[in-house]
Amino acid sequence: MKPEERHTHLELCIPYVFGRLNPGNRKQFETHLGSGCAECSKELAQLYEAMALLPLTIHQQQPPQQLKGILMQRIGSGKEAPEPVRIRTEQRMPDAAVSPPQRPWFGYAIAFVLLVIIVALGIYVNDLFRTVGAQEQTIVELRTELAHSAEVEKILQARRVEIVLLNGYEPSSTAFGRIIWDPLTKNAVIQVSGLPATPDDKVYQLWVVKRDGPVNAGVFTVTSEKDRKNFFELVSLTVGERYEFEGFMVTLESKGGAAQPTEPKYLMGTTKAQQ
Amino acid sequence: MLPALLSQRNEQNKQDADLLKRIQRRDQQALALLYDRYSPVLYPLALRIVVSTEEAENLVQEVFLHVWEKSNGYPADRGSVYSWIVALCRNRAIDRLRSKEFKKKSREVETKEAQIVADLSMDTNTRAILVMKGYAESVRAALKNLSKLEVKILEMSYYEGHSQSEIARILRMPLGTVKTKMRKGIQKLRAVTRREDEAA
Structure with a gap:
């Protein structure tokens, strides 16, 4: 490797540490690192160490106590690539660590649609019964009227009226x-x-x-x-x-x-x- | 005072490496110790970047889950376990920041930080945590050598994920000046770590 080429790669160390290399340059730089460039590796190590000092300028603060318990529970469960648990939204309940993503609105929506269908079906059936009842009543009335008419006809057909x-x-x-x-x-x-x-x-x-x-x-x-x-x-x-x-x-x-x-x-x- | 602390810090780096080897052997207690040591640093770091306690908690979880699952991927030639973990946390937080565009909110964090009171519990890992705390105070003192502009540029790059050209545009100064100031700031930071190496 030529000295000026090595220098070019060293120039890439800072933007690499800050995550500001474009995908093409990053791939090229990582290929270079993979080739075993000790100088660039050392430069990177020093940069990482230096940048890791910055968080120390922030006052230390422990995360919520439950977080450790949840983390250890996740690790203890032995699951591959576990999902992080949102203790804030899950009310910090350790049990939430193994809960799958919840979508309660979906269940409620289905229940609501089913309820609407049942109510609509009930109304339809009720109307159907009413219609049938009304038609049966009409049939009774028509039969009565027919019987009346038959009786009237019988009287009218009598020999002496x-x-x-x-x-x-x-x-x-x-x-x-x-x-x-x-x-x-x-x-x-x-x-x-x-x-x-x-x-x-x-x-x-x-x-x-x-x-x-x-x-x-x-x-x-x-x-x-x-x-x-x-x-x-x-x-x-x-x-x-x-x-x-x-x-x-x-x-x-x-x-x-x-x-x-x-x-x-x-x-x-x-x-x-x-x- | 700093050389003594740096010496302790170097000792701690060796302990971290041992802890990581135990983690590679699926030792949960080792991960718990590592968590106790560094979660008080990672949590405010994540909080500083994403400006959301919920997101910060998730990020800390993600980082330690990554350490547990991918401890074999630790590149020993690129720095200490501590710097690896910090880089994991910072890069994930910046990714989260870019995806959710929390850039405006990040400025509010300093106000929150003023209200933060370190509350370190006394447990088996307390000594290491106190060393870290003392080391942090020393680093803070050492970083007073950086100018305000150097600190500002480093912070914009590190915590807000801005590129050098973006910083130049935001601060309305030439790109060359930004690059120079950043390089000088990094050199001053590296001077601290060099003394660390000398103490080792």
Whole structure:
């Protein structure tokens, strides 16, 4: 090696010690050191010794006591290339030395997503049950209506059908209706239109007017707008014989019905007029 | 006083070399002794560079774990065990500093240092630690020969990882002046170690 070349390498010792050589120069310098240059090695050793004096100008301070325990625990565990333990963030617990990196937010996020899915599924299933329940209710109503229609059709198809018109009186003067009945079977249909909606604590009551007074023939309620326009109800007129019937009337009574009709009469019609 | 301390220091270097041989034989007690001797130097060194107690603690752990795992890699021809360990700590801390860009914070450390009170516990390694402490005081006295500018340039390079050209730019002075001052400062530091060699 030429003297000037050795000098060049010696110039690199200071930046090498300070870690300021670029990768190319560092590699070249380390190759040179690897070749066994005693002069550069000695220079480096002296520089390292000199620079190691600088930390002595700082006042000495012991690290936290737990640090040594953690270090010795790590060494005692015999693991290869152990990771340093962050005692500050881990609350200086020695057990943290063997803990893998924690990512609690990840678990919480999964739990949260699962919770959201479960809640959404629950709501969906609940809605599904409600829909099914509502549809079952509709089916029941349609079957009832169909049964009604079949009964009405049966009455209308009877050989002898009698119809009694019902007229509206105050306070429902615009209301009207009719009783269609088969005197043989005593099955009847009451059809009304324009009656006010039944108050919650009331019912409409149908009376058969006989010579010795009115007789209860059943109660019904008009609730929906559809019912107000056109209401059908099947009734059984088994309270007497045809010749005893002088007419029909509808009154508004307390829930459960009354023993005797009270004023006012909402609808009324006579059989005599029809005969 | 210094020659006596230097002599003790040289004796300590031999003990360190013995400790390292024991560490190579997986003697945990040897590492514990080495830790007791030098962690009070490495911890404030790391703290001075990274300005974070958490990072400094991690760095001290990393250095001693490295010593434990890679003790066979100690280059005996490049200085004492102590200078090797200090270089490990300093270089790792500078790497950390560059990766996290703590350069601005490093200036605040001096304030923290003023609050630091050395608290050395009396244990089996106490004598070695006290020698180190006394040696440090002597080194501090010896370094008074350095001018403020020489100290400043060395500190910027050593603790903050600045290159000579960066220092020239920061201090607004010619690069040649920085190089000269740094070289003179290093020579004065080396004079201390030369007396160490003579005492040995």
